[in-house]
Amino acid sequence: MSLIHVSVFSLVATLIGTSRNSRWRGWGLLTGSVLAIYWLQPATPVRHFDFWLPTIALALTIFVWVATHRKRSFDIRSEIFTALVIAALVLGVGFTRYLTIGWHLTQTRPPSTLNILVALIGFGLISFLLLRIRRESRLGLWLLAFLILGLFIIIKSDQLATWASRAARVWTGQFPELASSADVSWLGFSYLALRLLHTLRDQTTGRLPALSLQEYVTYVIFFPALTAGPIDRADRFVRDLRAARRITAVHVVEGGTRIVFGLFKKFVLADSLAIIALNSANALQVKSSLWLWILLYAYAAQIYLDFSGYTDVAVGIGRLAGIELPENFDRPYLKPNIVAFWNSWHITMAKWFRAYFFNPLTRFFLRSKHKLSPWMVIFLAQLSTMALIGLWHGVTWNFLVWGIWHGLGLYIHNRWVAFLKARSHVLPPSLYSNRGLKAASVLLTFHFVTIGWVWFALPEIGLSMTVLGRLFGM
Amino acid sequence: MVNRVGSTYFNRPFVWRTVGIVLLRALVLFVVLNLVYALLNPLAFLGQISLYNLLYPGRSRLPYGSDPKRSYNLTITQLEAMLASHEIHRTSKTGDEYRVLILGDSSVWGFLLKPDQTLSARINSSDYRTSSGRRVRAFNLGYPTMSIIKDLLLLERGLRYQPDLIIWFVTLESLPTWKQLDSPITQRNPGPTRGLIQRHDIRLDPQDEKFLDLSFWDRTIIGQRRQLADLVRLQLYGAMWASTSVYHHIP
Numbered sequence: 001m002s003l004i005h006v007s008v009f010s011l012v013a014t015l016i017g018t019s020r021n022s023r024w025r026g027w028g029l030l031t032g033s034v035l036a037i038y039w040l041q042p043a044t045p046v047r048h049f050d051f052w053l054p055t056i057a058l059a060l061t062i063f064v065w066v067a068t069h070r071k072r073s074f075d076i077r078s079e080i081f082t083a084l085v086i087a088a089l090v091l092g093v094g095f096t097r098y099l100t101i102g103w104h105l106t107q108t109r110p111p112s113t114l115n116i117l118v119a120l121i122g123f124g125l126i127s128f129l130l131l132r133i134r135r136e137s138r139l140g141l142w143l144l145a146f147l148i149l150g151l152f153i154i155i156k157s158d159q160l161a162t163w164a165s166r167a168a169r170v171w172t173g174q175f176p177e178l179a180s181s182a183d184v185s186w187l188g189f190s191y192l193a194l195r196l197l198h199t200l201r202d203q204t205t206g207r208l209p210a211l212s213l214q215e216y217v218t219y220v221i222f223f224p225a226l227t228a229g230p231i232d233r234a235d236r237f238v239r240d241l242r243a244a245r246r247i248t249a250v251h252v253v254e255g256g257t258r259i260v261f262g263l264f265k266k267f268v269l270a271d272s273l274a275i276i277a278l279n280s281a282n283a284l285q286v287k288s289s290l291w292l293w294i295l296l297y298a299y300a301a302q303i304y305l306d307f308s309g310y311t312d313v314a315v316g317i318g319r320l321a322g323i324e325l326p327e328n329f330d331r332p333y334l335k336p337n338i339v340a341f342w343n344s345w346h347i348t349m350a351k352w353f354r355a356y357f358f359n360p361l362t363r364f365f366l367r368s369k370h371k372l373s374p375w376m377v378i379f380l381a382q383l384s385t386m387a388l389i390g391l392w393h394g395v396t397w398n399f400l401v402w403g404i405w406h407g408l409g410l411y412i413h414n415r416w417v418a419f420l421k422a423r424s425h426v427l428p429p430s431l432y433s434n435r436g437l438k439a440a441s442v443l444l445t446f447h448f449v450t451i452g453w454v455w456f457a458l459p460e461i462g463l464s465m466t467v468l469g470r471l472f473g474m
Numbered sequence: 475m476v477n478r479v480g481s482t483y484f485n486r487p488f489v490w491r492t493v494g495i496v497l498l499r500a501l502v503l504f505v506v507l508n509l510v511y512a513l514l515n516p517l518a519f520l521g522q523i524s525l526y527n528l529l530y531p532g533r534s535r536l537p538y539g540s541d542p543k544r545s546y547n548l549t550i551t552q553l554e555a556m557l558a559s560h561e562i563h564r565t566s567k568t569g570d571e572y573r574v575l576i577l578g579d580s581s582v583w584g585f586l587l588k589p590d591q592t593l594s595a596r597i598n599s600s601d602y603r604t605s606s607g608r609r610v611r612a613f614n615l616g617y618p619t620m621s622i623i624k625d626l627l628l629l630e631r632g633l634r635y636q637p638d639l640i641i642w643f644v645t646l647e648s649l650p651t652w653k654q655l656d657s658p659i660t661q662r663n664p665g666p667t668r669g670l671i672q673r674h675d676i677r678l679d680p681q682d683e684k685f686l687d688l689s690f691w692d693r694t695i696i697g698q699r700r701q702l703a704d705l706v707r708l709q710l711y712g713a714m715w716a717s718t719s720v721y722h723h724i725p
Contacts, residue, residue: 014493249492256496275710281544282718291717 001227013320017247029218034089036223041187043107047172051110053186059123064196065216066130067140068203082213087120145200152193155184157395188226194352195220199234201356209235224317228310230328230348240323247322255319262312270306277302278457283467292471299457300450336441338409358385378414383407402455508694515693521554525709530716532561535614544723546714550704551662562613567636572608575615575632577625578643582616619657620648655684662686
């Protein structure tokens with residue numbers, strides 16, 4: 001999000017939040033979110049991708065709603081009306097192709113109206129098909145889950161994304177030789193995928209509340225949280241959406257303050273630190289270990305300020321619109337252990353993986369025929385959850401190692417706590433309240449996390465290992 | 475704010491008047507800050523505040539770079555900041571030092587040359603001594619544009635650092651009158667350049683339209699946002715210069 005995006009979103013959110021009519025507020029949020037998904041999508045070298053990627057995101061969202069919505073919960077006519085409004089908005093974005101350059105909502109000129117109409121009819125037919133499948137089995141849910149996961153793996157893997165770009169270039173008549181993974185930069189898909197999978201899973205367990213199409217689409221592509229989260233839960237989000245309260249001056253003051261702080265963190269602090277933060281270009285140029293540590297600390301600060309800055313902006317804009325988005329960060333670098341760190345770093349994502357991967361996996365291990373020892377269950381569950389979190393950032397060896405690093409850290413901490421617990425009767429109670437020990441724990445946790453950032457910041461394992469060696473004078 | 479949040483004023487339904495008042499106050503504050511800044515015109519003073527020669531070593535060449543992300547350097551034209559980031563600004567001259575200033579264009583600055591290949595670096599690495607035993611220490615004050623008035627501007631500043639010898643490389647290309655004010659340094663430092671023209675009776679028009687005289691608006695924070703950002707970036711790139719010794723990207 002640029003400063004212009006933030007300014008426009010803040011104004012739109014305030015207009016929506018101050019609306020006296022709650023129905024109009026709902027339509028305002030839906031319209032704003034649908035238009036924002038196109039406006040925020042960056043241009044890609046593949047022709048019209050900046051239009052089709054958001055359109056596919058919208059279509060996927062509607063497919064999942066069709067597969068998960070509760071029958072007879074809502075008036076079918078109003079749902080069809082919502083679908084038509086969304087289609088009209090997509091067509092409206094497409095119509096901007098007839099305006100002069102600079103007036104398109106997308107970064108480049110949208111495709112022809114005929115192509116858009118054909119696509120919309122195609123999506124409508126798929127929705128109808130899903131509705132038919134849905135009546136008979138859960139096949140639709142599984143198909144959608146695999147489709148979302150498949151798309152996710154494609155865009156997060158360099159090789160697969162390049163192949164996808166090559167295929168798209170052949171389709172559009174462009175040079176396939178110029179295909180690159182960067183062509184498939186699908187804005188916000190990581191977050192969108194988690195929200196869609198969350199609703200698919202909650203539908204099978206019966207925890208998903210009844211949501212209208214308008215509410216569901218607004219939840220999945222809510223414009224402040226589109227680019228960098230937080231990953232809200234549908235049941236919590238819809239409670240705010242239905243609360244139908246006008247914002248007060250408190251919301252404006254608090255929301256505005258969060259936005260200003262967020263902008264300062266992102267555009268002043270994080271962007272300045274980016275100049276001296278560790279990256280693949282400067283990693284081998286640095287002359288001494290001391291400087292390498294400074295660059296690594298700068299990276300640790302930059303990634304926190306960048307990410308939490310965006311969260312502040314999202315929470316602030318959400319507040320202006322009358323939606324309380326969940327917090328994503330809670331002073332993570334001041335935590336005394338790695339568990340506390342993961343309870344305060346990218347909180348909503350960590351909660352998602354805990355709820356939809358760690359807990360089911362642990363239950364699976366505990367119920368399996370081949371009984372595993374508790375420590376083995378914890379080891380496998382933590383390691384695989386963190387490895388998956390690593391891969392969520394990108395399907396590369398470095399992200400995988402970063403995840404395993406944290407998984408090992410969590411496991412070692414778990415064993416350490418168990419070790420201390422077993423000896424609690426011989427350990428003095430004052431040990432736990434010792435300030436020096438607490439400070440040392442914070443320092444140790446911070447450095448554990450910071451060393452882990454080496455794999456996160458650098459794209460290759462070999463380079464990461466070289467940098468790690470140099471950090472310790474090797 | 476904690477106390478006020480509970481007040482009736484803040485809990486009543488939002489009205490546009492509230493945001494209007496807040497925005498108006500912010501606007502007034504912003505305007506006042508800009509006016510005060512423009513009246514004080516503190517850019518020259520701010521340019522002297524530098525982390526170079528304090529937290530990290532001074533640069534051995536004046537800041538110049540078209541690709542900051544790769545060269546950890548950037549082009550700025552503010553003379554105070556340029557010299558404050560240079561190693562010559564570090565300490566006062568010691569008794570056994572024979573200080574040499576080298577002036578000229580990109581050939582002296584060392585365009586496409588590694589740090590150890592510039593003339594000043596070669597002189598310093600040779601560890602020359604004068605007949606009286608003083609150690610020769612050369613400082614590179616070259617700058618990559620061809621204009622002798624630009625060199626003169628840097629020489630005038632350089633004289634403050636007590637040089638014993640000045641080596642000034644001049645090519646014919648840097649002599650034409652019409653080229654003198656083409657350098658961004660001369661254009662963006664109209665006051666000092668006009669001073670040189672008057673003091674040395676140089677045949678150049680002090681009112682030449684190439685001079686970029688700042689309007690009152692240009693002297694506000696908004697007007698000088700780029701220069702202010704560049705000052706901060708120069709300091710940040712200093713950390714990268716100190717950690718890598720890179721200050722020029724050679725493709």
